[in-house]
Amino acid sequence: MRLSRFFLPILRDAPADAQIVSHRYMLRAGMVRQASAGIYSWLPLGLLVLKKIEQIVREEQDRAGAVEMLMPTIQSADLWRESGRYQDYGKEMLRIQDRHKREMLYGPTNEELITDIFRYSIQSYRDLPMNLYHIQWKFRDEIRPRFGVMRGREFYMKDAYSFALGYAAAVHAYNQMFVSYLRTFARMGLQAIPLRAETGPIGGNLSHEFIILAETGESAVYCHKDLLDLDISTTSVDYDGDLQSVVDYWTDLYAAADEKHDPDTCPVAPEDLVEAKGIEVGHIFYFGSKYSEPMGAVVSGPDGKEVPVEMGSYGIGVSRLVGGIIEASHDDDGIVWPEAVAPFDVGLINLKASDEACAVACESLYGKLLAAGRSCLYDDKDDSAGTKFARMDLIGLPWQLIVGPRRLRTGMVELKNRKTGERVEISPESALSRLIDQQIG
RNA sequence: CGGGGCGUAGCUCAGCCAGGUAGAGCACCUGCUUUGGGAGCAGGAAGCCGGCGGUUCGAAUCCGUCCGCCCCGACCA
Numbered sequence: 001m002r003l004s005r006f007f008l009p010i011l012r013d014a015p016a017d018a019q020i021v022s023h024r025y026m027l028r029a030g031m032v033r034q035a036s037a038g039i040y041s042w043l044p045l046g047l048l049v050l051k052k053i054e055q056i057v058r059e060e061q062d063r064a065g066a067v068e069m070l071m072p073t074i075q076s077a078d079l080w081r082e083s084g085r086y087q088d089y090g091k092e093m094l095r096i097q098d099r100h101k102r103e104m105l106y107g108p109t110n111e112e113l114i115t116d117i118f119r120y121s122i123q124s125y126r127d128l129p130m131n132l133y134h135i136q137w138k139f140r141d142e143i144r145p146r147f148g149v150m151r152g153r154e155f156y157m158k159d160a161y162s163f164a165l166g167y168a169a170a171v172h173a174y175n176q177m178f179v180s181y182l183r184t185f186a187r188m189g190l191q192a193i194p195l196r197a198e199t200g201p202i203g204g205n206l207s208h209e210f211i212i213l214a215e216t217g218e219s220a221v222y223c224h225k226d227l228l229d230l231d232i233s234t235t236s237v238d239y240d241g242d243l244q245s246v247v248d249y250w251t252d253l254y255a256a257a258d259e260k261h262d263p264d265t266c267p268v269a270p271e272d273l274v275e276a277k278g279i280e281v282g283h284i285f286y287f288g289s290k291y292s293e294p295m296g297a298v299v300s301g302p303d304g305k306e307v308p309v310e311m312g313s314y315g316i317g318v319s320r321l322v323g324g325i326i327e328a329s330h331d332d333d334g335i336v337w338p339e340a341v342a343p344f345d346v347g348l349i350n351l352k353a354s355d356e357a358c359a360v361a362c363e364s365l366y367g368k369l370l371a372a373g374r375s376c377l378y379d380d381k382d383d384s385a386g387t388k389f390a391r392m393d394l395i396g397l398p399w400q401l402i403v404g405p406r407r408l409r410t411g412m413v414e415l416k417n418r419k420t421g422e423r424v425e426i427s428p429e430s431a432l433s434r435l436i437d438q439q440i441g
Numbered sequence: 442c443g444g445g446g447c448g449u450a451g452c453u454c455a456g457c458c459a460g461g462u463a464g465a466g467c468a469c470c471u472g473c474u475u476u477g478g479g480a481g482c483a484g485g486a487a488g489c490c491g492g493c494g495g496u497u498c499g500a501a502u503c504c505g506u507c508c509g510c511c512c513c514g515a516c517c518a
Contacts, residue, residue, distance in 0.1 A: 009451085010468095011451085011452055011453095011468085012452070012453085012467055012468070012479070013452050013453040013454095013466095013467070013468095014452085014453085015452065015453085016447085016452090016453075016454090016511080017447095017510065017511055018511095019511080019512075027452095028452095034510090036509085036510090037509085037510065037511090090516095091442095092516080092517080108517095109518090138518080140517070140518085142516080142517070143442070143515080143516065143517090144442095144512090144513095144514090144515095144516090146511085146512080151517075151518090155518065156518095157518055158518090159518085209518090280517085280518065281518075282518070283517095283518060315518045316518070317518035318518090319518090320518060321518095351476070351477060352476055352477090353476090354476085355476090382476090383476090383479090384475080384476055384477095384478090384479075384480055385476055385477045385478065385479095385480095386476090386477080386478040386479045386480075387476095387478085387479050387480090388476095388477095388478085388479090389477080389478045389479080390478065390479045391479080393478090402477080404476090404477055405476085405477090406477065407477085414477090
């Protein structure tokens with residue numbers, strides 16, 4: 001993408017509304033624009049990141065055996081009356097009427113809808129287990145939306161729903177999601193910590209939330225320091241095999257949210273205890289027959305008798321992750337995208353657009369990067385060098401390929417790593433081979 | 442929903458206390474000079490001062506009301 005043809009409304013000053021760093025950088029980098037309280041338009045740069053995250057989530061869900069589908073944003077109130085949640089959910093649910101005065105709602109979650117689909121289609125235990133997910137916009141009319149996309153009212157979420165016969169199978173489905181969440185967040189360059197959690201309005205009796213550590217996180221977290229060093233990528237995972245050992249490995253070490261942590265009874269020695277701030281990016285629930293029973297989602301078991309299916313639901317806040325990753329990865333100059341979620345792999349800077357040699361060199365590099373399958377934002381604008389550097393640092397692409405007349409006279413360009421700040425003077429050919437041949441992103 | 446605050450140009454803000462016909466920086470447009478860390482000079486365009494009502498000869502400024510937004514708290518992917 002040529003910057004001259006892209007839509008990247010950079011702000012030099014952050015709007016006064018934005019308080020936390022991710023919100024400020026998202027606005028300054030032209031990723032989002034607020035439409036109203038807690039509701040955002042996703043501008044091109046933000047959408048690219050949102051899609052990258054979405055795709056990683058999708059791939060890991062698929063890998064874990066979940067099957068993608070798509071449910072609507074608008075739901076009928078009738079289903080929610082069946083489960084009893086039409087009353088329970090309260091004002092957080094946005095209720096609307098259609099022209100026939102039918103009561104509708106903008107879905108805050110989809111347990112009812114998926115249970116309805118399931119009961120209509122599945123009658124036999126032979127079709128179980130099953131895990132269906134979708135990635136769709138949700139709306140929760142938060143009392144106080146804040147922190148940009150971190151706590152919007154409208155948000156993009158992956159939600160999966162598992163159906164199983166019996167407790168053991170249901171827990172296996174739960175464990176599958178548990179492990180896939182660890183993998184999902186690890187791929188985004190995040191260290192996620194699973195915390196035993198309350199089940200809240202979703203219901204049930206087994207639940208974990210996944211939080212990532214960031215200084216600006218909303219809640220305090222206490223955990224054993226070794227938990228921060230666990231790495232799921234070194235564990236080979238067989239989703240059909242026994243996952244309990246993996247789950248145990250990740251839950252044996254102490255980890256507790258602020259409200260559950262008691263310094264007096266904490267089993268971890270003070271020198272091993274880490275206190276940090278966290279952002280919740282995922283939450284999984286096992287809730288048995290809470291919905292299947294009232295809604296009549298039953299299957300015939302091996303003995304021919306009907307039993308309600310055991311369910312779980314599993315959410316990842318996709319749009320929240322965009323902000324969460326920035327919270328976890330930025331510096332004073334701007335965002336520092338992990339390569340896996342960066343909107344472009346490479347930022348190509350032409351320091352002097354009016355210089356013929358620079359333009360020719362940049363065009364060549366740009367073409368070769370694209371031909372090799374690398375995404376590249378080519379800054380071909382006629383701005384001063386300082387402006388270009390500051391802008392590219394702000395939007396945080398992992399690699400900057402800098403072409404200026406001074407170095408080009410000796411046939412060299414410069415390659416800068418956004419994260420480390422390391423710059424090397426290098427030939428264009430070497431730069432290309434480093435960007436293309438090496439596994440980046 | 443309780444408490445606090447703010448709405449003036451795309452963004453950051455001044456002006457309001459003490460009423461007199463709209464300001465700055467950045468961004469934008471034109472020209473020239475610049476080009477390795479947010480360039481310089483000159484010129485230009487841009488605002489029903491959140492809406493409505495009131496007081497007044499006169500309201501961005503004072504009063505009332507509504508709307509929007511932000512922050513703190515209780516709730517949440």
